[in-house]
Structures are given as structure tokens and as C-alpha cells.
Amino acid sequence: MANEKKHYACPNCNTKLPLKRIFLLNNNSEVTCDKCGYVARPEKMGMWYIGTTFFAVVIPGQIVLWQKGSFIEAVAIGLSVGVVVYGAILVYVYNKVKFY
Numbered sequence: 001m002a003n004e005k006k007h008y009a010c011p012n013c014n015t016k017l018p019l020k021r022i023f024l025l026n027n028n029s030e031v032t033c034d035k036c037g038y039v040a041r042p043e044k045m046g047m048w049y050i051g052t053t054f055f056a057v058v059i060p061g062q063i064v065l066w067q068k069g070s071f072i073e074a075v076a077i078g079l080s081v082g083v084v085v086y087g088a089i090l091v092y093v094y095n096k097v098k099f100y
């Protein structure tokens with residue numbers, strides 16, 4: 001299993017790419033490998049994840065605002081749900097997106 005491709009790794013030397021770069025990863029990202037200097041690009045991910053995060057924040061927020069009339073609570077709940085969804089998306093990207 002020595003040649004098995006790792007997740008979120010340099011396609012050239014198979015070293016893990018800098019994890020901090022995942023937070024702002026998009027289709028135009030270039031992640032430079034710490035070890036060999038290879039500039040890796042993620043495969044096309046589509047824009048679904050930005051839309052998903054947006055709706056995950058806006059929809060719960062809107063529901064709370066509509067039911068309770070509290071803007072502060074709406075923002076707090078919207079952001080809480082958004083953070084959870086964003087976290088789930090990062091895990092997905094980490095495990096699924098391939099670099100070339």
C-alpha cells in the first residue's frame with residue numbers, strides 16, 4: 001500500500017499539503033508543497049460549497065428571526081449552523097478533493 005495516494009497531498013511527492021490552505025481553498029487555489037515546492041492545484045469542486053454554506057447560515061437565521069423577532073439570536077444561530085456546515089465541508093474537501 002506504499003503507493004496509495006494520500007488525501008490532501010502533493011501529487012509529486014505525496015507529502016501532506018499545508019492544512020491551513022484548506023480554509024480558503026477554491027478552484028483557482030495554488031497550494032505550494034512544503035517539501036518539494038511543487039505547485040498543486042485542486043480538481044474542480046464547483047461552487048456548491050459556497051452556496052451550501054450561505055444557505056446554512058441564512059435559512060436558520062431567517063427562521064429564528066421570523067419566529068422570535070430577535071436579530072441577535074438569528075445571527076447567533078445562523079452563524080452556529082454555518083460553522084458546523086462549514087466544518088463538514090472542510091472535512092469533505094480534505095477527504096475527497098484531489099490535487100494535480
Ligand SMILES: [Zn+2]
Nearest residue numbers: 010013033036
Ligand atoms: Zn511535494
